[in-house]
Amino acid sequence: MPIRRDKRDRYVEIEVSTPPEPLWVRCESCGELIFRQKLQENQYVCPRCGAYFFLSAQDRVASLVDGGSFVELPPPQVVEDPLGFSDQVSYKERLGRARAETGLSEAVLAGTANVQGIPVVLAVMDFRFIGGSMGVGVGEILCQAMEHALQEGKPFVLVVSSGGARVQEGVLSLLQMVKVVAAREALARAGIPYIAILTYPSTGGVLASIGSIADLTIAEEGALIGFAGPRVIEQTTGERLPPGFQTAKFALEHGMVDAVVPRAKLREELARALSVLVDER
């Protein structure tokens, strides 16, 4: 699903049938037909117009860490479908589909890695997995990643790509907001640095918990950062959204993030931030 901005500088999501992976991908922003490999080499940024495409958690990890350094933490066991939720599709079926489509067990991938030689614990959310939403599984992976960072004395890095809470897990997903903040509080008490990288999208319950309380926060250029989605705001309040609303630049101008960085420079920026937060070895 590529994303682009329309004439009023708002984001528009475009559904694209992905599997099986076509050789060519059309940029919905400028219409350019891009050779997939070329797009991949350009970290899923349109070589012609600079529009950002979604990055899978696996591709995001590869783009940020030293080659071959990522080791996934063992995925935790959690109760699946705690409410027995079913809408047009049962939640169990949605989970199965998401797993098949993404190759992930949940909407976040966590492990240890090195970033330009600096060891970190890294967790990367994946929007393709039920909108990157946080339920019990995501909450548990994030907590265990933070606890691992605490045990190892390594900085914790989180890449947010999430629409918010996992609706199908009801109040338990809401309470994951408290759970991840509780783990974050333990990190803080141990003096372990936490860096958040906000990407497209960083919204809802994830932004209103773990996403907003890092020691240092970097926004990827092309990020969407906000509590409520633009459509919800327009529909609820009838307000007209100002140009550039909820962009990375908006977040910077309103004091919510420390830096805005293009995707190609993110790894270098993260390494620079880490280097001032950890002692020389």
Place this chain on the structure above:
Amino acid sequence: MNEAERLKVLEEKAAELRRLAEENGLDLSAEIAVLEQKIAELRRAIQEGLSPWGRVQLARRPDRPSGLPFVQALCDSFYELRGDRIVGDDPALRGGFAKLKGKRIAILFHQRGATPEEQRQARFGMASAQGYWKARRIMKVAARLRLPLLTLINTPGAYPGVQAEAHNIAGAIAACIWQMLQHPAPTLAVILGEGGSGGAVALAAADRVLILENATYSVISPEGAASILWKDAKFAEKAAENLKLTAQELLALGAVDEVIPEAPGGAHTDFQGTVEAVRGAVLRHLSELSALPLDELLRLRYKRYRHVGSAGGAD
């Protein structure tokens, strides 16, 4: 006579018998026990007859005991604090210092308003960024003074607006959760009406969370869930069932610790009774929590949330 009215008659009869027994030194315990059994059965029947959607409607009633009138009735005295000390104030989320049966506490509560004018002014209890930054400020003041913190929750959710975003409402909610988890004194949340999403959880990271019998607590409104998942708001009733948002369901999920009974027709039929029931429960929990040493309080608080929804969390 409907079930609620019949129940009221039975309850009055039981009260009358108790009074007679006491005044005249009679032993009417057998008669009273029979009546109490009938009352319990009827109560159960009334409550079981309510669907989750029916409870959502009760929880949203504008005349539900809540807001400033409730706080004034609940507490001996209340001194309101205003403003977030950064940009402004918010009429939808209020708070300050209070005395509850002589005990000093800090209190935070949503204000929904009862009349249309009040509702409009308080945005139906949807607090904006200023409200949550103010709540965080009051939490910090309470922490400084080591005051127990009581929150009374009744909100459709945090306000989704342009100004709210510009003032970092997400960051304010996160800051409230974090501050509440660190609070160096007992914390207690009571969900009085609608416990709507992030706007509710910002005030609910408490040692214990109590809920009125017909109140709800949910990640999203049934209408919101219906329009996202069923692509049609008409499925709200179905969504309400799936979301497991009623007090008893929340208790079974471990999301709340105790359900406070309501008058059979709903809390709005008995304002004073609701005040007394909530006061009783609050005082009991605060006194239990106050007996714990601080490190134990914080340890239990961490444990309560760290394992929420996780396997092995029952420990």
